[in-house]
Amino acid sequence: MVSDLFQALWDFLFPAHCPLCHKYVKNKGDWCETCLRQVCQPTRLPVPAPMQPVAGSAWALCLYRGGMRDLLRRLKYRRQQSALPYIHRLLAAADADKGIAALLAWSEVAVPVPLHASRERLRGFNQSEQIFAVWLQVHGVPMVRALQRVKATLPMYELTPEQRRENLKGAFAVCAAASLAGKHVLLVDDILTTGATLGACAREIKRAGAAEVRVLVLASDHRC
Ligand SMILES: [Zn+2]
Numbered sequence: 001m002v003s004d005l006f007q008a009l010w011d012f013l014f015p016a017h018c019p020l021c022h023k024y025v026k027n028k029g030d031w032c033e034t035c036l037r038q039v040c041q042p043t044r045l046p047v048p049a050p051m052q053p054v055a056g057s058a059w060a061l062c063l064y065r066g067g068m069r070d071l072l073r074r075l076k077y078r079r080q081q082s083a084l085p086y087i088h089r090l091l092a093a094a095d096a097d098k099g100i101a102a103l104l105a106w107s108e109v110a111v112p113v114p115l116h117a118s119r120e121r122l123r124g125f126n127q128s129e130q131i132f133a134v135w136l137q138v139h140g141v142p143m144v145r146a147l148q149r150v151k152a153t154l155p156m157y158e159l160t161p162e163q164r165r166e167n168l169k170g171a172f173a174v175c176a177a178a179s180l181a182g183k184h185v186l187l188v189d190d191i192l193t194t195g196a197t198l199g200a201c202a203r204e205i206k207r208a209g210a211a212e213v214r215v216l217v218l219a220s221d222h223r224c
């Protein structure tokens with residue numbers, strides 16, 4: 001009773017709104033139709049050079065700009081779990097895309113790009129798992145933490161391609177090879193930028209005996 005009243009008061013003070021244009025919407029986590037259509041644009045990307053030839057294909061659910069950049073920053077750097085329902089709603093909207101539906105049907109197991117244990121302790125969670133786990137479960141794709149980040153790497157954004165390769169050398173190791181052998185593996189991450197990290201992960205998964213690796217990210221800054 002008290003909690004119902006509190007909820008009613010809370011909803012009155014903070015009504016649900018679209019994360020982009022702030023228009024009122026029915027439920028928390030909803031987008032307005034216009035913004036959802038604008039942001040959710042599942043795309044098959046050209047496979048970036050660092051991911052070749054180990055990744056069979058690469059897909060992004062939206063472009064990394066504007067509203068999506070803010071939501072991801074809220075989740076990753078300000079640890080605001082309140083950003084998650086919006087992201088989950090966006091994933092659900094991607095179900096209607098034929099390419100994504102085929103990718104999910106193809107996938108036998110999903111592997112998130114891991115954080116180094118010290119970073120995960122600091123943040124309290126792995127954002128790629130939080131973004132994708134429930135949605136993949138709904139589609140019958142189990143998520144396995146088959147990769148470990150065994151080396152604390154430097155932030156990539158200021159490094160040259162050469163330094164990136166060096167930085168990632170020996171950074172990842174497979175810890176659940178049995179779950180990958182002979183499988184169609186979907187490698188998932190929040191953002192695709194240069195593809196260096198995803199390429200290093202895909203390489204380890206292939207080395208562990210996976211039949212094929214495809215990559216799915218929430219957002220990509222590629223223009224296609
Ligand atoms: Zn909107």
